[in-house]
Amino acid sequence: MELLRHIIFWLFAVLTVGSAVVVVFHPRVIYSAFALLFTFFGVAGLYVFLSADFLAAAQILIYVGGILTLIIFGVFLTAKITTLDIPHQTHQRYVALVPIVMIAAGLFTVVKNTVWPTAPLPHHPTTQVIGELLLTKYLVPFELASILLLAALIGAMRLARYYRKRED
Amino acid sequence: MWLDLGLIVGKIAVVFIGIIAGAFVLTWAERKQSALMSDRIGANRAAILGIKLMGIVNSVADALKMIFKEDFLPPKGLRFLHAAAPVFAMFPVFMTFAVLPFGPTITVGGKVIPLQILQLDVGMLYLLAFGSIAVYGVLLAGWASNNKYTLIGGMRATAQMISYELILGLSLIGPILVYGSLDPGVMATAQNGYLWGWIPKWGIIVQPIAFLLFLPAAMAETKRCPFDLPEGESEIIGFATEYSGMRWGMFFLGEFAEIVVLAAVLATVFLGSYQVPFLFDAGEKLGMAGFHFPWGAYLPIAEWAVVALRILSFGVKVLILMWLQMQIRWTYPRFRYDQLMRVSWREMMPIALANIAVTALIVMLVA
Numbered sequence: 001m002e003l004l005r006h007i008i009f010w011l012f013a014v015l016t017v018g019s020a021v022v023v024v025f026h027p028r029v030i031y032s033a034f035a036l037l038f039t040f041f042g043v044a045g046l047y048v049f050l051s052a053d054f055l056a057a058a059q060i061l062i063y064v065g066g067i068l069t070l071i072i073f074g075v076f077l078t079a080k081i082t083t084l085d086i087p088h089q090t091h092q093r094y095v096a097l098v099p100i101v102m103i104a105a106g107l108f109t110v111v112k113n114t115v116w117p118t119a120p121l122p123h124h125p126t127t128q129v130i131g132e133l134l135l136t137k138y139l140v141p142f143e144l145a146s147i148l149l150l151a152a153l154i155g156a157m158r159l160a161r162y163y164r165k166r167e168d
Numbered sequence: 169m170w171l172d173l174g175l176i177v178g179k180i181a182v183v184f185i186g187i188i189a190g191a192f193v194l195t196w197a198e199r200k201q202s203a204l205m206s207d208r209i210g211a212n213r214a215a216i217l218g219i220k221l222m223g224i225v226n227s228v229a230d231a232l233k234m235i236f237k238e239d240f241l242p243p244k245g246l247r248f249l250h251a252a253a254p255v256f257a258m259f260p261v262f263m264t265f266a267v268l269p270f271g272p273t274i275t276v277g278g279k280v281i282p283l284q285i286l287q288l289d290v291g292m293l294y295l296l297a298f299g300s301i302a303v304y305g306v307l308l309a310g311w312a313s314n315n316k317y318t319l320i321g322g323m324r325a326t327a328q329m330i331s332y333e334l335i336l337g338l339s340l341i342g343p344i345l346v347y348g349s350l351d352p353g354v355m356a357t358a359q360n361g362y363l364w365g366w367i368p369k370w371g372i373i374v375q376p377i378a379f380l381l382f383l384p385a386a387m388a389e390t391k392r393c394p395f396d397l398p399e400g401e402s403e404i405i406g407f408a409t410e411y412s413g414m415r416w417g418m419f420f421l422g423e424f425a426e427i428v429v430l431a432a433v434l435a436t437v438f439l440g441s442y443q444v445p446f447l448f449d450a451g452e453k454l455g456m457a458g459f460h461f462p463w464g465a466y467l468p469i470a471e472w473a474v475v476a477l478r479i480l481s482f483g484v485k486v487l488i489l490m491w492l493q494m495q496i497r498w499t500y501p502r503f504r505y506d507q508l509m510r511v512s513w514r515e516m517m518p519i520a521l522a523n524i525a526v527t528a529l530i531v532m533l534v535a
Contacts, residue, residue, distance in 0.1 A: 001169060030246075030311060034249065037304065053289060053290050054290050056290075057290040057293035057297050058297075060297035060298070060300070061293060061296055061297040064300060064301060065296075065297060065299075065301070065303070065333070066330075069303055069304075069307065072311075076310075076311065076319065125290075126289075127290055127350055
């Protein structure tokens with residue numbers, strides 16, 4: 001059973017990293033978007049290994065079912081996307097070195113200083129706990145995020161309507 | 169451990185064969201039903217050694233035809249995505265069934281076996297999540313065919329599916345609030361409760377509005393009935409125009425499988441899942457399995473018969489709902505595209521949101 005766990009974990013890990021590499025390096029943007037589907041899926045699988053069942057389902061539902069569909073819609077509706085040349089060469093290597101080193105150092109510190117629980121956690125359903133926390137301890141951030149989304153929604157509608165009026 | 173593994177594989181096989189069989193029967197029933205309703209005879213020519221089985225042999229012939237038909241890839245089409253699209257239209261549909269219970273929990277030789285592949289606390293979310301992946305089949309088919317009309321057809325279909333997926337999700341929140349769980353297994357058990365002691369607490373009774381929203385949304389999701397604009401094979405160029413042979417067949421197998429799965433979801437959430445009214449097993453009524461009617465009568469039934477009745481009741485409910493979908497499909501004319509969108513966003517959405525608010529209020533007041 002333990003061996004099976006390891007095999008499945010590595011499958012998901014390879015799926016996540018491998019498809020992420022395709023997302024970054026594939027010259028055709030539609031394939032990048034398609035590979036992103038597998039990245040999201042792999043990450044959801046990793047959430048399952050962390051006993052975060054609600055998060056895993058929400059990840060697929062929101063990122064795969066919603067956001068990625070919109071990204072692909074965006075690709076479809078962009079004029080001349082097939083002939084669009086997406087630059088893959090590197091520019092200004094030495095300047096880029098500064099943020100790279102900074103980010104790498106930051107990530108390294110986090111990895112080094114975090115205590116990683118190594119024993120596999122017993123699987124607990126998390127939905128109820130998350131629901132309770134969202135409506136008690138984290139009520140204000142939750143409501144703020146809602147307001148932000150509502151503002152974005154209204155803004156998008158306003159923009160779309162504005163241009164439609166001008167065309168008439 | 170090997171026993172557990174074997175049980176899981178067995179359950180998957182049962183569900184898989186069930187869905188395939190359901191889809192197979194649907195391909196036949198669809199032709200016969202449409203023929204009946206438009207006063208024709210319908211498929212009746214294919215025969216094996218003179219045996220026609222009321223046209224069922226025609227379905228076999230259809231399948232054989234699809235397998236041997238030329239598999240055409242449009243020139244300049246994207247080979248990989250063109251091949252991947254039908255898979256994406258088909259496989260998530262089969263996966264969604266994993267969380268639905270098709271019978272009660274049974275005990276064989278001291279071993280407790282739930283007749284449900286996956287007992288997930290987030291079952292309903294899992295269902296919606298994998299349901300949403302099916303969109304990619306249509307989306308990629310439209311793009312990979314390298315045909316402008318197909319692309320537009322694919323986007324039209326995607327817009328429809330996303331719009332109605334929202335209604336599916338929102339209408340399920342009502343029942344989730346009532347039963348207090350996201351696990352379809354828990355929902356199934358809860359539906360053996362009774363209001364005032366005699367009305368079964370089925371979803372259709374405690375959440376009628378959610379049922380009326382879910383059924384049409386489910387049919388729009390399967391691209392059936394008044395919502396079949398994505399296909400409309402003879403009139404509109406849809407997403408599958410550049411597909412032939414078995415790849416085209418996979419789209420439609422996926423669609424028929426979706427009808428079976430959504431009928432099962434409807435049965436699970438709204439028609440009491442595998443429950444038969446007033447039927448209790450030994451665990452629920454202190455060792456007295458059988459029918460306990462509200463007026464006090466008691467009809468004892470063997471424990472195994474209770475299980476058999478319950479599995480049978482689930483199957484019958486799924487079949488009735490499949491038949492209902494087919495009946496609606498051949499009764500109503502097709503929506504126009506703007507009507508389709510208006511119904512979803514302006515009419516069903518506010519009702520769904522109001523249903524959630526009202527249900528939440530009632531659940532809070534009752535509790």
